[in-house]
Amino acid sequence: MDLTPASYGPGDVRPPSGPAGPPRELRPYLDELVRRIRAVCGPRPVSVLAVGSVALGDYRHGRSDVDVTVVVEGSLPHRERAELAARLVHPALPCPAAGLELVVYPAAFTARPSGDAGYLMDLNTGPSLPERVSYDPGESPAFWYVLDRSVARQCGLSLAGRPVREVIAAPRRPAVLAALRASVREHAGGEGHVADNRVLNGCRSVVYCRTGHWYAKRGAAEIVAAAEAGFRPLISDALRSFSRPRESALALPGARVRDFLGWVADRVDESVEAEVGDGVRAEDADRPGGGG
Template sequence: MTPASGPPRSLPTELHSYLQELLRRTRAVCGDHLAGVLAVGSLALGDYRHGRSDIDLTVVVEPSLPGSAPHDLADTLAHSALPCPAAGLELVVYGADFARRPSGEAGYLLDLNTGPSLPDRADTDPARSPAFWYVIDRSIAHHTGLPLLGGPARDLVATPDHRDVLAAVRASVVEHSGGEGHLADNRVLNGCRAVVFCRTGRWVAKRTAAREIAAAEERFRPLVDAAVHSFERPRALAVALPDADVRAFLGWVRERVEEAARAAGA
């Protein structure tokens, strides 16, 4: 495994000391069983906004990792033990034997959410979670993951089959259509990213996707622009968006995802 040398310079300076300590603690718990750590989401895509974005990390460990290690890792990385400077930490641990093969399952060893803006969650039973978020995250990790420890992202995490990814994107749009637990701006921007992925096969930052959709779909431009404006504010200052407009947009997004799924035979 590549030795720790500190967070890459491309990551926000506000996170350097936190990530350095997080990596140290992760190595202390996992030892030689640690295969790699990837930054994913906004950190990898260059769209992190301090006070709004989460720190999204994918950790891959060898199957020989002791069974108590995921619980120990959750304890040492909890916000109460290591205060998170971002809105939250979303860290998912996978076994290397699972992560290195395509799968449409959740498959994690640990799903940790912690931080000032996230409800604490440390789950080790993937059967309790909808698989779609993890399928999408592994696809993003494979294509855009930024190594913090270990080798290239493509060597650590396989992307799920395209049909499984499209099914997961469809499920995520349904989830956002309900609205419960999600900010309106994030629902819109995730919808933009879903359409761009379906049209191009590329995972891009939410605001990049928003610019592409606003340029191509004039009728949705005011809503998308308003979502971007809100997304650039801290979560507590997010701007309310017209719910009827958000639902209409997500209905259109779902139709685009369904078209892509049919074309792929999903």
Template sequence: MGSGGEGVPGEVDRYLSELVERVRTIYRDRLVSVGAVGSLALGDYRHGRSDIDITVVVDPAVPARSAHELADALAHPGLRCPAAGLELVVYDAGFAASGAPGAGYLLNLNTGPLLPAVVDFGSVGAPGFWYVIDRAIGHRSGRTLSGHPIREALSAPARPDLLAAVSASVREHASGAGHLADNRVLNGCRSVYYCTTGGWISKRAAGQSIAAAETRFRPLIEEALRSFERPRESALELPAGAVDEFMAWARRAVDRASGGPAS
């Protein structure tokens, strides 16, 4: 099995090995690929801060009960997650390879010590932007943990669909609901970076890039970067007015790229 990557603690590698073994046991010959996306894929996993983001691709003919079995097999603390949480999504291979926008999952599982538990087997009505962005990152940078290369199993949505997803993500983070201030700022940086360059990099790398280019926001972004080094429970407080001003700027920058409303 592929490792979580350089700088990933041994307990995370052991967790990934057990996770993959449980996925294999349930899906057997219907398993196409297991891959790490998110911070593990982008080489910026921060222990105590990052989630473990996993994408599983399976044969379209897999029985529906398998997703329920997998959710039970991976639930924390039955399988103790050593990270802030596990965010795992299962797709059928046809949808994963289609590049279609939308959520499209067979299972959306959030579990772990710092994540509200989510177990969802139907994507109808789910906000699609989270999944569109993760699949795009997985297509570009995903780390294969088992089976077929995850970068080949996933197709990136078309750029207009990605721009729409990034715009929705910025609006979600601008609202502030349920998001740490440092993550709001750095997500805004990564969104602007993508719209400017067409490339996906880690939130910290994007923050460094935007801080260098936008001097008026540099103090705020640098404070967000310092906060992002800390565990979630000890994140720094950032000035609310400055965060809101930055997020409004990020929305305008993304809207210019996407052709959406700059309100």
């Protein structure tokens, strides 16, 4: 069965509600993280949000990263950004998850839709993540940040400050689809990505294209597996692997993963083409005599 709008669309399935709060295992860490952000940045932080798997209600201790978005008023001097990174880096602040991915944005940037990276600071740290800090958004592919802000807008979980819908504008659908295209290409390359994560991210991409909603990886995988019998064994193996710590993830057949991601890329391309077609039709309808 194909996952087409006729057989599966926005009216068929809705994403589950996000959690009321972060998982118990993370609460002391996130409380301290917020405290350190405020200690370094003073009154500038407008909002601190948990995004990613924590916000989607699918955090898996020992496997998932903690994704945090910080929105600040104005900007931060380089000295403060460097101090913030030094205060949050593992093990200066021991991360109980596989890693911390924290991005700081200026409020003026997040208040409008954008397809750019736009960050003031991007920090990756933790027991299972290569340490990285960047203060220049030109150093990073923009698609990661577009997708993160799209997820944040749907279900970002407020840890401090204003709620997400007051501080982050949803990226426009064409920008999200372009980011998904780039993401699928990145995962198809495979370098630096666990195989199960490549498959599950592919599932999430397809479900977003069909519904306009973000699902947790496992929920999206179950939806695609139910509709695509040919990929069901691979998705089942990916889910089984995803239940294990990152360091003991299962090896998945490379050819099957590549075939699956090729199918995902085709579905994303179909959505991009449909979006372009809808735009052309809307333009035609706006012309005198159009739409008749």
